[in-house]
Amino acid sequence: xxxxxxxxxxxxxxxxxxxxxxxxxxxxxxxxxxxxxxxxxxxxxxxxxxxxxxxxxxxxxxxxxxxxxxxxxxxxxxxxxxxxxxxxxxxxxxxxxxxxxxxxxxxxxxxxxxxxxxxxxxxxxxxxxxxxxxxxxxxxxxxxxxxxxxxxxxxxxxxxxxxxxxxxxxxxxxxxxxxxxxxxxxxxxxxxxxxxxxxxxxxxxxxxxxxxxxxxxxxxxxxxxxxxxxxxxxxxxxxxxxxxxxxxxxxxxxxxxxxxxxxxxxxxxxxxxxxxxxxxxxxxxxxxxxxxxxxxxxxxxxxxxxxxxxxxxxxxxxxxxxxxx
Numbered sequence: 001x002x003x004x005x006x007x008x009x010x011x012x013x014x015x016x017x018x019x020x021x022x023x024x025x026x027x028x029x030x031x032x033x034x035x036x037x038x039x040x041x042x043x044x045x046x047x048x049x050x051x052x053x054x055x056x057x058x059x060x061x062x063x064x065x066x067x068x069x070x071x072x073x074x075x076x077x078x079x080x081x082x083x084x085x086x087x088x089x090x091x092x093x094x095x096x097x098x099x100x101x102x103x104x105x106x107x108x109x110x111x112x113x114x115x116x117x118x119x120x121x122x123x124x125x126x127x128x129x130x131x132x133x134x135x136x137x138x139x140x141x142x143x144x145x146x147x148x149x150x151x152x153x154x155x156x157x158x159x160x161x162x163x164x165x166x167x168x169x170x171x172x173x174x175x176x177x178x179x180x181x182x183x184x185x186x187x188x189x190x191x192x193x194x195x196x197x198x199x200x201x202x203x204x205x206x207x208x209x210x211x212x213x214x215x216x217x218x219x220x221x222x223x224x225x226x227x228x229x230x231x232x233x234x235x236x237x238x239x240x241x242x243x244x245x246x247x248x249x250x251x252x253x254x255x256x257x258x259x260x261x262x263x264x265x266x267x268x269x270x271x272x273x274x275x276x277x278x279x280x281x282x283x284x285x286x287x288x289x290x291x292x293x294x295x296x297x298x299x300x301x302x303x304x305x306x307x308x309x310x311x312x313x314x315x316x317x318x319x320x321x322x323x324x325x
Contacts, residue, residue: 001043
């Protein structure tokens with residue numbers, strides 16, 4: 001495994017981040033335990049979760065599974081750089097009208113306490129806002145996050161799904177308070193979703209934020225199975241595949257020439273971008289995890305990058321040059 005710094009911080013993390021969204025949903029607890037054991041043995045030390053994972057009435061289940069894994073000992077907790085998130089409602093009747101999408105000092109305090117209980121730990125290394133809250137002022141948000149950092153319950157604060165200008169606004173408000181502010185942005189980014197190259201990636205780079213890519217396989221479209229049997233797919237999924245069929249066929253042929261799997265080339269492409277810290281991999285099985293480890297060993301030369309650009313054109317560079325002089 002290879003390691004890199006998380007943005008401008010002194011914290012080093014693995015260049016693959018283990019996503020746990022499937023734990024307790026598509027992956028049972030025993031398999032989830034094996035995946036985390038294998039990940040740690042392979043050198044993946046960066047784990048990502050969220051309080052909403054488990055979904056619906058089972059919100060929090062994924063954190064609970066991770067907590068039970070930590071409780072087995074063997075310094076599991078000490079070896080992991082753990083990230084969790086807050087924003088979504090988690091079906092907690094006690095929160096009453098506050099169990100809705102959004103952020104507040106009240107919600108951040110209460111939901112962090114809940115996450116720590118489920119995770120069976122007294123702190124998390126990285127606490128992320130799962131989405132931008134356009135209503136709550138930064139004065140309130142930074143008061144909440146500064147407090148949990150001072151209490152030792154959180155080391156660093158991150159964001160997810162922020163626009164470039166929102167990252168700038170957040171950091172300006174933090175600077176006024178002489179607070180570190182954000183250290184990373186988690187953003188949807190893949191060969192099929194390159195719009196972040198316009199403003200989000202340049203903003204993050206300028207601010208010294210690490211960028212963690214979620215859905216680097218674009219919901220599995222880049223995983224190699226999209227062109228196979230369509231059984232079990234919804235009409236919407238079939239339509240998306242047909243929309244991108246020509247690209248996916250060209251991509252599959254290129255990967256075959258390289259002798260690499262489609263999934264690993266997609267991950268390697270994300271890793272090749274200097275603005276990116278790590279892609280999040282979300283294995284449902286141990287075999288899927290083991291297959292993904294190959295991605296950090298793949299080096300894509302300029303000709304391959306150019307070929308991928310031809311198949312999956314980006315927005316044309318950074319704004320405003322991408323669309324203006």
